[in-house]
Amino acid sequence: MQSKGFSFEGQNIYIGIDVHLKTWAVAIMIETGVIERFSQASEASILYAHLQKRYPGGNYFSVYESGFCGFSTHYCLQSFGINNMVVNAADVPTSQKEKVHKTDPVDAVKLVKSLKSRLLHSIYIPEMEIVLDRDLVRTRTAIVKDVSRWKTRIKHLLYRHGVKYPERFANANTHWSRRFFKWLEEEVELLPGSSREPLLQHIASYLVSCERLLDITRKIRTLSRNETYAQNMELLCSIPGIGFHTAISFLTEMGDIRRFSNEKEFASFIGIVPTCHSSGEKENTGEMTFRGNKHVRQQLVECAWKAISKDLALGACYGKYCQRMDENNAIIRIARKLSNRILTVLKTKRKYVNERNH
Template identity: 95%
Template sequence: MQSKGFSFEGQNIYIGIDVHLKTWAVAIMIETGVIERFSQESEASILYAHLQKRYPGGNYFSVYESGFCGFSTHYCLQSFGINNIVVNAADVPTSQKEKVHKTDPVDAVKLVKSLKSRLLHSIYIPERAVILDRDLVRTRTAIVKDVSRWKTRIKHLLYRHGVKYPERFANTNTHWSRRFVKWLEEEVELLPGSSREPLLQHIASYLVSCERLLDITRKIRTLSRNETYAQNMELLRSVPGIGFHTAISFLTEMGDIHRFSNEKFIGIVPTSHSSGEKENIGEMTFRGNKHVRQQLVECAWKAISKDLALGACYGRYCQRMDENNAIIRIARKLSNRILTVLKTKRKYVNERNH
């Protein structure tokens, strides 16, 4: 197709992009239909140059499915004046033929057709500053897991060598104190003929992870005191079961809380398959933020011992279902309290304190 001498001034140009690490499959569509399909390097600048050359003066609208690249591609496309949205892959209308013959070009055409037909709705795209804050908090979560792994590795090494804890460390609460680590480094005796090097390397890695954890925790506490989070942190921590790290994680994961109308934003809602007079309620939906959902369930276990109303509800639920299903319902109630305090800007009042 040659566009020399043609102008697309004021016309909408739709672009579907199947994003991969090294290449993009691109489909371009105007009001009359799909007119171009091609593959290119994964660079927004290359796509923009192509659009400027072939479709000068047009209004550019693009879409790609959320995935490994996060929102970096979105920000690049936006920087070139391309109106981009990011969609959940499960929300893209797909025919049986497209499922059977799934290729990158097919996916790109599917996206661009749905975009032109206005069948797609963008997922929430946070500001870059929020993403940076979220990455900081998630990094701490990863380091906490690293610390736990090194503890487990060290203990299993001791078990394999038949090492017994001395009386002063019989209580597990004394484990991982400075005295305990010093005992590991200086006094532990492994099987005869065994090198202590694996144990010392494990201990060194554990101590490095602890230092990293301390450092990033300090940075997160500094972050929580800035004007973006300070007030909401105070509000959230008034809710029973919500601690410091859960509060900052919730705020960085959720972003603008006012975009939610009810507590379903967490994803703690059951699936349903209903037809006619039959209504079948299934297990919890897979949609929602898994980081927040997991932490909220953990907070729910703490909340039932701190909040009289939630504790009473949990007791009633346990009379007709197992405790795991009961705590999920408590987590949903807890999410409703979170949403309320953040929207009303009023601290939660715990009946136990009155």
């Protein structure tokens, strides 16, 4: 049905979208209330055509929950002039009735009502170029895991066939060299009657993964030298415990550092703030919050373990923490201090000075 003669010029049109792979559940609301609910194919162009037909001249505002589709839907909606926001599903006000009667249309209506009432806050949405750079860095992380898995598979195959390492390869540091692979391919004898094909296939897969790793590492090094990252890379690498690959990962995951107004906000983004349950005069803190960027958090903790052996101040703090808590809790405290350093050097544009060198 077309809105003949109607004009929504200057009026706000609110759209709640429950996004799925093949379909979207859509709820549309004007100032007087929800007036339309429908399902459509998962295409922004279809939604825009519907809005132009039914609500011409309006100011369009939409919202959907972050999930499997990432920000691709957001970019598409924005390209059609729809002011979209992406929200964390946990931040959408939900009644008990909506919890027990959860359907796609119900979710869409819930979103559009919260949007109109201004109860929602968008998560940070980076520029598309940053997202593409982030995908490149994350791909390298996945390939590194693939290389590690193929090493493990080769070793387990040798163990199952009772293969012993010769004296020249007794030290693990000598493994995975050209000499080591020559030994695997030419000298290793598996159980009688066994085919060597599984071993050769494992070796081939490992070598392919290594080639992919080398190729993507070169591309990331080229990326790190462009004007978007070059200066900040130098700043981050001045902090003890942070290396090249961790630095570029941090930068692509964080996006614009100016969005963090203080250290607490930055720590919340990483996910190294504790849960809190307070009532009256009682205040209890619990485990680390499940919210935050898991990629940055994992890498930051790994950096913290390295930093305590390279930085005297952090090493001393870690020793004191271990006197009153277990080492896992202590290293989280160190990671928090490290996050403060990261934010400081990126905000001030000044390198970190290691006290060990003075």
